[in-house]
Structures are given as structure tokens and as C-alpha cells.
Amino acid sequence: MNKLLAMEVFVQVVDAGGFTRAAENMQLPKASVSTLVQSLELSLSVKLLHRTTRQVTVTSDGAAYYERCLRILSDVREAEESLSRNRASPSGRLRVDVATGVANDIIIPALPGFFERYPDIALELGCGDRPVDLIEEGVDCAIRGGTLPDSSLIARRIGVLHFVTCASPGYLAKYGRPLHPSDLAQHRCVNYFSSKTGRIMEWDFVRGDEEIQIAPPSCLAVNDSTAYISAGVAGLGMMQMPSYAIDTYLRSGQLELLLEDWHSAPLPVNVVYPQNRHLSAKVRVFVEWAADLFLTHPGFQNKAPVRQPALEKA
Template sequence: MDRLTSMAVFVKAAETGSFASAGAVLGLSSQMVGKHVRLLEERYGMKLISRTTRRQSLTEAGSAFYERCKSVLAEAEAMEALAANLQASPRGKLRVNAPVSFGAYCLVPMLTRYLQDYPGVEVELTLSDRIVDLIDEGYDAVIRIAPLPDSRLIARPLTPYRLIACASPGYLAAHGIPERPEDLAEHACLGFAYWGRPAAAAWEFVGPSGRHSVRVTSRLSINNGQALRIAALEGFGIIVQPCELLRDDLAAGRLVRVLSEYETPSLPVHILFSPDRRLTPKLRTFIDYVAAAFG
């Protein structure tokens, strides 16, 4: 006999007060109920139910065993529900938030493939460079590009975000090409102003001689990478932005990479979701899809 089935029969016998009542509920004979209980008693070597001609009652060991059986059966039921959930077809709406440039140039192409593979899912994507509150604002998942503070969210790491420095050919012809990070102090540098805080006063680079921290002057600071790109195309200064945002302009020669022997420190990227939010098929498949594309 299956042990979980015997536990379920024992629990019902304990709750109904007799083998006959348990059998009536479960569709078993009272003899079969008794057989399940005796099987457990023999297996674990202890008396579970004390019976007389008038009544039955749990022994001390039976009372403890009853509570444990309820926990085991609840866990088994939860596992069955989880298995069914994992096999279910993903469907419903996902609310996702991501930084503007990453979302537009990296995430959206992946999203179209994801939605083609999972036609039952809808995605509402919000692009913003401010730090949203995943739980309070009702997002299922958030992609964040920055060092993470301690939080109650689950964070799955993705490939770090690579940034490069570039400028238009016209700007470089008029102002010269910087050969070392320190040369940027004499150039117009276009700063990225994060939500709620000003543009960085210093740009970081790593090169053959180690790390360089250079103070830069930004007459123009913008909180949007696409807008900074346009300002650079207009010849207004040097920008440090993601490779994905600049790839087409670099290939066409509209922008030119500078300080190619130096790298800016890559930014950590994570997809975040709440440990309290049930990992539904739509959320699980989305997280796996993002991890496969960017992990």
C-alpha cells in the first residue's frame, strides 16, 4: 500500500472518530481503513489508535503522528500543485520595468521573440531610469543596472552592461582626440543624470596602467541615453553610453570611439522579482528567457 494513502486514511479516521465514519467519507470499508492504520503501526512500531467496543482515541504517539501526517500531506499536496503549475501553459499579463536604453535596444527585441513563443502571455513594459518599487508599484519583474543594495527581492545576475566613450567626427576635428582619460578634463563631456541625482563628476576608466578617475565638466546633462546620443551626433561633446545604443552610429561612422585602449567599468545587471510572488508559468518562463538572452 502507498504510505501517503495510509497516512491520509489515518488522518481521516482520527478526525471522524471511527473507522466506519472514515470509510464512509473515503469510500472504503471499515476493514480497509483498519488495514491502513495497522500498516502504519507495524511500519513505525507504535500504537496509533486505541480502540474499545464503544470508542476509539489517539494514543500519545498517535496524536504526535497525526500532526506530522497532516504536515506531510499538506507538503505533498503543495508539490502536486507546483508540478501542475509548472506544466501549465503560460498565460496572462506580465508587468515589467527596465531602464530606458537597455529596454529599448536590448529587451524589446528579446520580448518580441518571447511573445511569439508564448502566445498566451501579454507584457506591459515600462521604461524608466528611476528606481521603481517592484512590490508597491505592482511589477512582476524589474531589470536593474546598478550595484544592488540589500533588499528582500530575489536577484538573478545577467551579463554586465558594457559602456564606451565616443564623439562625432566633427567634434573631434574641432577639439582634438583625447589620448588618455586625463585629457577629458579639457573636453566637453555630456553627463548622464540619473533619476534623483546629478551626473557623475568623475568618469572611471581601466587601462594598461590601471584605474583612472577623471573629473569632467558637463555643461549638458540628460537623464536619457538616446537624448545624449543625439547631442553627441550634433557635435556637442563626448558621451559614455552602452555599446548597444551606439552600435549603428559607430558602424556608420556617425560616431567615433575614443580611448579605445581603456574600458569603463561594466555595470552589474540583474533581473529582480519578489520571493512572495508566486512563480507562475508566465513569470518563470520570462525569467528563464531573460537569463538565456542576457545571462
């Protein structure tokens, strides 16, 4: 039995909560994963996991052994990297999850520079607005906007999101322009709902000491940022979007800013990764690269966005 491989498999099973998910994450046959854990228990003469037809849970001895395995595997990887040229040139598969809009507008356009610097990394980029469980789904790190309810993750702040309210010229010609957030009650709006909870996201407005939070009437609600922009450009209603995502549409005249004397409370943007995992070289260089990318992007700075007319007139 390869003891180190068995320890890695055991850690994966505990993290994923089952043999099937662990096998998928490690790209191993499920039978091999089960055999390695059984061999490990046999060699230790200790039961590490409780197995039922519905779930797998760790025993008290297994929990203690799990913590030891984490430290041992971390030390082994650190020793290997310190003696390997892979530390200067990281390699291997790297799974990263980002929102669709961030992937399309920020990450993918900058990837040629990333691969030029790190040609031996094979990046698997999960693109979607559904929040993922990093440990259960075997994701190395993710870029997320908003508050982080999962305290088991390490978060590094890399920027902030500023939201603006806008609509298409066609919509404004038909329904008029709101002068105050309360006017949204008489308008058609496109809303965004959470893929995880189904909850419609509220709109918030701040001006000086005034703060207003509303759930505007919805003609359409979507759960994808690309579809959300398409609906606004099509004239289906007003929308509230991160400023970086609609800059091109504002400059082209497809969308126009509204309620420019109001702003929304900025949301933090973080790159996150599990705290109980050794930060491998490939994850470390991606985190540093992403931090540099966002910290130098004007759409994610800590200052409020500059409001400009929708059309640049000569």
C-alpha cells in the same frame, strides 16, 4: 467573504504600504480592498493593520499572519499550476520594468519570439531610466544594471555592461581628440544624472594597474539614455556609453571611439524580483527567456568588448 482573495488583498496592502496602491496594483476599487481587509479582521477577531490618515502599518499579529498568508498563497498557486495546462502555457498580465535603451535595443526586437512561445501572456513593459520600487509599484520583475542596494530582491546575473568613450566626427574636428583621460578637463562632455538622486555619474578608466575616476566638465546633463546618445551624435560633447548601445552609430560613422587603450570597469546586469513572492509561471518563463537573451548577446558577455574603427573601410 472569499478568504483567499481577502488574504491576497491583505498581502498587497502590506507590501504596497497602503490601500490606494494595493487597489491600483490589483485593479480593484479601493472600497473593495478596504472592505475585504475589514472582513478578514472581523473573522479573525484580530487587528491586522494600524490605519492613520497618513500611513498604514502592520500590527505584530498582522506581521505574523502576513508570513502565514505568503506561504498559504504560494502553496495554492503551486498546486493550481501543477494541475493546470497553464504551467506549460503561462497566461495573464506580466509587469516588467527595464531601462529605455535596453527596451529599445534588446527586449523589444526579440519580443516576437517571446509571444510566439507564450501567446497568452499580456506584457506591460515599463520603459525608463528611473529605478522603480517593485513591491510598491506592483512590478513582477525588472532588468537592472549596476549594484543592487535593495537586499529584499532576488537577483539573477544575466550579463555585464561594458562602457566605451566616444564622440561625433563633427565634435572631434572642432575640439580635437583626447589622448589621456586627464585631457577631458579641456573638453566638452555630455553627462548622465540619476533620476532618483540627481547625482552626476562619474566616468572611470582602467589601463593595467592605473585607475582613474573623474567628473568631466559638463556642457549638458540628461537622465535618459536615448537623449544621451542623441546629444553625442549631435556633437554636443564626448560621452561614455554601454558598447552595445552605440554599435550601430560606430558602424555608420556617426560616432567614433576614443581612448581605446583604456576601458571602464564592467557593471553587472541582473533580472530581479521580490523574494517574498511565489515565482509564478509567467514570471519564471520571462526570467528564463531574458537570461537566454542576454547571455547570448555579444554586448553583454564577460569579456572586454572588441575595439574597432568607427568606419569599416573596404
